[in-house]
Amino acid sequence: MEDRAGARPSPSSPRRSPDAPFPVCVLRWPCGRGPWAGWWASRGLARMTGAPQPVRVLRAHTRDAQIRLSALDASPLWDGVRRSHPHLDPGACACLTELLCATALLQSRSLFSERLQMLIKGAGKARAVVADSWPDGTIRGVLDSGVPEAAEWVLAPGVLKVMRSNPTGQPYVGNLPLVEGGIQAQTEHYLQNSEQVQASVTLWCDLGTGEAGGLLVEPLPDCPPARLARLIQALDGLEVVPFWERTPEFLAAWIAQGQGSDEVAVTEVFYRCRCSRATLLDTLSGFSEEQKADLFVEPGLVEVRCDYCGQRYPIALEDLRKGDA
Ligand SMILES: [Zn+2]
Numbered sequence: 001m002e003d004r005a006g007a008r009p010s011p012s013s014p015r016r017s018p019d020a021p022f023p024v025c026v027l028r029w030p031c032g033r034g035p036w037a038g039w040w041a042s043r044g045l046a047r048m049t050g051a052p053q054p055v056r057v058l059r060a061h062t063r064d065a066q067i068r069l070s071a072l073d074a075s076p077l078w079d080g081v082r083r084s085h086p087h088l089d090p091g092a093c094a095c096l097t098e099l100l101c102a103t104a105l106l107q108s109r110s111l112f113s114e115r116l117q118m119l120i121k122g123a124g125k126a127r128a129v130v131a132d133s134w135p136d137g138t139i140r141g142v143l144d145s146g147v148p149e150a151a152e153w154v155l156a157p158g159v160l161k162v163m164r165s166n167p168t169g170q171p172y173v174g175n176l177p178l179v180e181g182g183i184q185a186q187t188e189h190y191l192q193n194s195e196q197v198q199a200s201v202t203l204w205c206d207l208g209t210g211e212a213g214g215l216l217v218e219p220l221p222d223c224p225p226a227r228l229a230r231l232i233q234a235l236d237g238l239e240v241v242p243f244w245e246r247t248p249e250f251l252a253a254w255i256a257q258g259q260g261s262d263e264v265a266v267t268e269v270f271y272r273c274r275c276s277r278a279t280l281l282d283t284l285s286g287f288s289e290e291q292k293a294d295l296f297v298e299p300g301l302v303e304v305r306c307d308y309c310g311q312r313y314p315i316a317l318e319d320l321r322k323g324d325a
Pocket residue numbers: 042043044045046273274275306307308309310311
């Protein structure tokens with residue numbers, strides 16, 4: 001369970017877990033296609049108590065038509081991360097929540113018409129952080145711990161991958177070396193270098209209160225220097241605004257600076273997983289006999305745990321033979 005990065009589409013050896021009566025196997029099974037197949041992992045339906053709360057992602061432009069923006073209040077994402085990853089400490093949860101925020105902000109640029117995945121692999125306290133956002137409003141993520149004594153969660157050297165995919169056409173993959181700074185710096189660097197967009201990204205997550213959110217601001221190419229200067233002033237001034245006050249509407253008004261803004265779209269997203277016993281069995285059934293033997297090294301059940309939501313699936317070798325869902 002402690003060694004979950006460097007994911008492979010092959011089973012790891014079953015291990016004893018103190019709270020499980022049978023061997024626990026932490027296994028990533030690939031659900032993605034294309035460049036990330038084999039790296040990518042899919043995990044189950046979140047069986048959380050109560051329905052997850054929606055996160056509202058606002059896409060708007062200022063009425064002077066000089067600035068586009070996206071904003072979200074992501075406190076429910078923090079809740080989803082905490083419930084789905086009880087083994088992670090608050091700092092790790094904040095790192096993952098921030099990547100989820102960045103992913104939702106990027107996805108709002110296409111009005112959630114695509115699936116968008118962000119992956120950071122680095123040398124910090126996080127070895128890998130993944131966020132996966134879908135057009136239906138499903139968003140989920142994984143964090144693999146790295147170097148505990150590192151100064152930051154996200155630290156170069158490393159790589160940022162951004163994959164945008166839709167049902168038609170080839171996925172677009174951006175691949176960039178990590179730069180100095182946290183997730184907001186990585187996201188700005190991606191927008192500038194892969195999308196040729198000058199943008200400012202601000203992300204926050206309070207470990208104590210779980211107040212989290214993000215703001216993406218894109219001045220349009222013909223934005224006059226005076227307006228740009230006022231925008232920078234507004235962004236700097238955001239520091240004094242408490243997190244609880246930073247609703248999407250407040251942020252839009254803050255950036256519009258009295259001139260008003262027009263809403264383009266509001267999208268609700270939820271921290272939810274997409275795994276199921278059926279997809280797990282389907283994947284495991286595709287394993288070679290050797291891989292299956294490796295997985296079911298002891299008689300009885302093997303428990304496969306979803307990295308995204310923590311759901312545990314007890315699986316017997318017979319289940320694979322039956323193809324039983
Ligand atoms: Zn799951």
